[in-house]
Amino acid sequence: MRVASAVTAGLGLVALLGGSVAAAERPASPDRLRKTLGWGPCSAGQKELNAAGAQCAKVTVPLDHADPGGRTIEIAVSRIKAKSPGKRRGILLSNPGGPGGTGLANTLALRPALKDVADRYDLIGFDPRFLGESTPLTCGKAPRPTPPGATTTPRRDFEDSVRSSRDTARRCQEHGDNATLLPHASTRNVARDMDAIRAALGERKLSYYGISYGADLGAVYTQLFPRRADRIVLDSSTDPAATQYELFQRSGAPAEAALRGLDGQVGADVRALLAQAERHPIAVKGQRLNAPVLRMILKQLVQHEEYDPQLLSVVADVKKAAAGEEVEPGPALAAMLELLSSPELADSMVGGAIFMCGDGGWPAGGWPKNPATYWKNMQRSRAAQPVFGPYVNGMIAPCAFWRGEPREAGTEIGNDVPLLMLQARHDNNVPYEGALALHAKLTASRLVTADIRSHGVYGRGIEGLTPVPCADRTVNTYLRDGKLPAADRTCAKPEGSR
Numbered sequence: 502m503r504v505a506s507a508v509t510a511g512l513g514l515v516a517l518l519g520g521s522v523a524a525a526e527r528p529a530s531p532d533r534l535r536k537t538l539g540w541g542p543c544s545a546g547q548k549e550l551n552a553a554g555a556q557c558a559k560v561t562v563p564l565d566h567a568d569p570g571g572r573t574i575e576i577a578v579s580r581i582k583a584k585s586p587g588k589r590r591g592i593l594l595s596n597p598g599g600p601g602g603t604g605l606a607n608t609l610a611l612r613p614a615l616k617d618v619a620d621r622y623d624l625i626g627f628d629p630r631f632l633g634e635s636t637p638l639t640c641g642k643a644p645r646p647t648p649p650g651a652t653t654t655p656r657r658d659f660e661d662s663v664r665s666s667r668d669t670a671r672r673c674q675e676h677g678d679n680a681t682l683l684p685h686a687s688t689r690n691v692a693r694d695m696d697a698i699r700a701a702l703g704e705r706k707l708s709y710y711g712i713s714y715g716a717d718l719g720a721v722y723t724q725l726f727p728r729r730a731d732r733i734v735l736d737s738s739t740d741p742a743a744t745q746y747e748l749f750q751r752s753g754a755p756a757e758a759a760l761r762g763l764d765g766q767v768g769a770d771v772r773a774l775l776a777q778a779e780r781h782p783i784a785v786k787g788q789r790l791n792a793p794v795l796r797m798i799l800k801q802l803v804q805h806e807e808y809d810p811q812l813l814s815v816v817a818d819v820k821k822a823a824a825g826e827e828v829e830p831g832p833a834l835a836a837m838l839e840l841l842s843s844p845e846l847a848d849s850m851v852g853g854a855i856f857m858c859g860d861g862g863w864p865a866g867g868w869p870k871n872p873a874t875y876w877k878n879m880q881r882s883r884a885a886q887p888v889f890g891p892y893v894n895g896m897i898a899p900c901a902f903w904r905g906e907p908r909e910a911g912t913e914i915g916n917d918v919p920l921l922m923l924q925a926r927h928d929n930n931v932p933y934e935g936a937l938a939l940h941a942k943l944t945a946s947r948l949v950t951a952d953i954r955s956h957g958v959y960g961r962g963i964e965g966l967t968p969v970p971c972a973d974r975t976v977n978t979y980l981r982d983g984k985l986p987a988a989d990r991t992c993a994k995p996e997g998s999r
Contacts (some may be wrong), residue, residue, distance in 0.1 A: 543605070566693045592704050593608060596714070597716075598712045610885075684907075692718060707729060711734070733921060769886075779791075785819060811833035859903075868903075947990075
């Protein structure tokens, strides 16, 4: 359920229309859309869905929702029917985050956490437009990355990232029919597609669970279609007033704090390793790790308390390699090295770039166009955030080189749709303060805070993480009975967490 946002830089970038419930859009026409729907077996690659008895279909939607009679695209949808027809509530959609995450099997994956609640809904999965099986969009083939040399400098590493991002922007915008499709890659349009799915299924309302970017997508839906929103759960969301770049920058301080919370020697070892890697990339198992790569690895592992042993293992392995020892990497570092050497790595981040660069609303783009801005912010951050500051401030996205402006401008969110929000107090991917800002804008929302370091609160047990039973019960009670907590609440640190 949790996409590696530190790799994709997907920090919950979404677009909004209309500043109030009164500004909501009209729902999609059920008559036009329902006739395009035909259920059948899911594709051969969807083994979990087929094993669960799911059916799949394609919903035809406008490429441009402002031109409903124009060109169309197809949205891949899956359905597992409710097992308790007499208690059936309706349909439950979900989104796994990213941006760029496919979601055809995501609602099925939630079933263990939903427990008996799953029997009351048709579980609906979907791939957002241009991803997975939904009229997929691809960029030109990425060149094989050039391995770091034996020596480098922070400036050289930064210039390499600038060249890579510029090339990604060019490959995406010039490939195939992308110049026509990309202007319509926005969170706002994904929310509109969700309403088209609802209409095609003949449902009056939809319920929804979204995490990270998916949480912000859910907020978009409530803004555009407030009267079509049934029971909505937003897990780990962002500040609606911040730009994408600001959100990424803000993740540095809590990540630094999390690292400081470990054994003091670990922090000292990390800083020493980074100082060395900024001049002489560290060779591990035939691969050289420069400072930006080390920072990316550490940023991934510091997100969850349960990952601390893996983080310590990676630091120990790299420390030995830096001292000239032959190292057989442990499982955590071995997995990262395999990912880094994968020729598909660059292509796997295309989905994030498509939506980060195409979104025009909340957060309002905000990627500086001048590389000098990133370099200046990167260098300034070193004093207070020596480990993660250069990473979150110097990460120059392809959006800096994206041509053209978003087709729609975003406006400030604000509605009174009743919904449930979840947030980890020590989330260092999308910090807690951002959720508080969104909570204030969603005036009828209730916020459940988990006193843990995590990105994502609901259903953590699905991924082998320590569950937060208080949060899981609250979500399931809401989805089952429609009962929101009477007031905001905090779930104590669960037993067994660090």
